[in-house]
Amino acid sequence: MSQSPTKGKAHMVCHNCKIEAKKSGKDRKGNQRFRCAQCRKTFQELQEKPLDNMRIPMEKAEMCLQLLLEGMSIRSIQRITGLHQKTILDLMVLAGDRCRQLMKDRIKGIAVKDVEADEIWGFVGMKKMTRLYKQIDNPMVGDAYTFVGIERNTKLILAWHLGDRDTPNTEAFTEKLNHATSGRFQLTTDGLATYPDAISYSLGTRVDYAQLIKVYAHGDREGEQKYSPPEVVETVSKPIIGNPDPRRICTSIIERSNLSMRTSIRRLTRLTNAFSKKWENLHAMLSLYFCWYNFCRIHSSIRCTPAMESGLTGHVWTLRELLAA
Structure with missing residues (x-):
């Protein structure tokens, strides 16, 4: 487990009162908590959520997406990673939504x-x-x-x-x-x-x-x-x-x-039973694929990504960059 960004901090600003709060123990996961002297509420520092409310490790999320883009089925990925198929589908939809917006913003x-x-x-x-x-x-x-x-x-x-x-x-x-x-x-x-x-x-x-x-x-x-x-x-x-x-x-x-x-x-x-059962899932997978193809996949004929060849970026993107963009 990565170290919490709040460790080592003696004071924080209360989210409600905007005044200084002091340390007040830790939660069951070891994250530092703070208590406001005015409103008496306890809180901890807001942390980044690269996958929104999904709690799977970023490394495993990247692995799932890479396997999806290499032609593997949902249940095959479930057997390899140990993640539930609904979690994999939720991750695919989340990544697809972000990639769709990225394509809309960058490809114009x-x-x-x-x-x-x-x-x-x-x-x-x-x-x-x-x-x-x-x-x-x-x-x-x-x-x-x-x-x-x-x-x-x-x-x-x-x-x-x-x-x-x-x-x-x-x-x-x-x-x-x-x-x-x-x-x-x-x-x-x-x-x-x-x-x-x-x-x-x-x-x-x-x-x-x-x-x-x-x-x-x-x-x-x-x-x-x-x-x-x-x-x-x-x-x-x-x-x-x-x-x-x-x-x-x-x-x-x-x-x-x-x-x-x-x-x-x-x-x-x-000739497989891996066809989409929901329109939204097919749309999400296509969004992920096209964005990955443009920004992450090196094309053999041009020896760089299409986005690099078009002058949209100067380096090969990672899946983590796609999710964060």
Whole structure:
């Protein structure tokens, strides 16, 4: 147990009366207590709570988060660390909330040149067809697509959004992309029909936009949701807005990023029972992953973190720094 910061202090200022208080014994954990001579209340010095009201050691919290980011399931982490699964989930949600705010505060107005965007499929509770079969009217259950925008050169995740592949969610994603970027840039997406109008509305005045449309052997993109997606027989480049450079119409970087997501996030691994049971938990894990990817993970192609390559920071962050930021 680390030494209390109050040890060695003979006097403290009362939180209520703002006058000097004297030592008055210790609590059962050895922390020094003080008593105010005026109001007669006892208290101890306020201590920092890096994990709010969670009382697990910071080292174990970092270990849990690292294991989550290495593709381990909740119950696997429970067996390794000895922490209860609810404690692990609470820690994940806490870290996710802080990472979401950090991304919102730090990733804004970034000067970019070449952006790729795509969606990666997952589900919460059950797949869409099962939900329809059971006639469950709950938008937080079923297919869940993660929209992701990445800068092709710096590998920085600029924006992401969790939702269905429909117009409102596409517009929400493009608005986040607009908030995260500045200046004119080239943007490439897949052939999702809701992209052109949403991008025209949110980014139309400052993008050269093109779609890279995949033609599948069976003519059905829904096969991508299966374990073995259908064969891609052709790709068609389709300029939509401005004057996109044909040589830079590409989605290879974002598709490789999708593979890293499925590898690092157990909830997105196919053919397992590790899928998310709650929408909030999936959202929290995605928040944690994208923030960790930007600030903590060294990318092999640029030999530093995407945040360093973008000039947002000068060093590789630790998970403890993410939680404290």
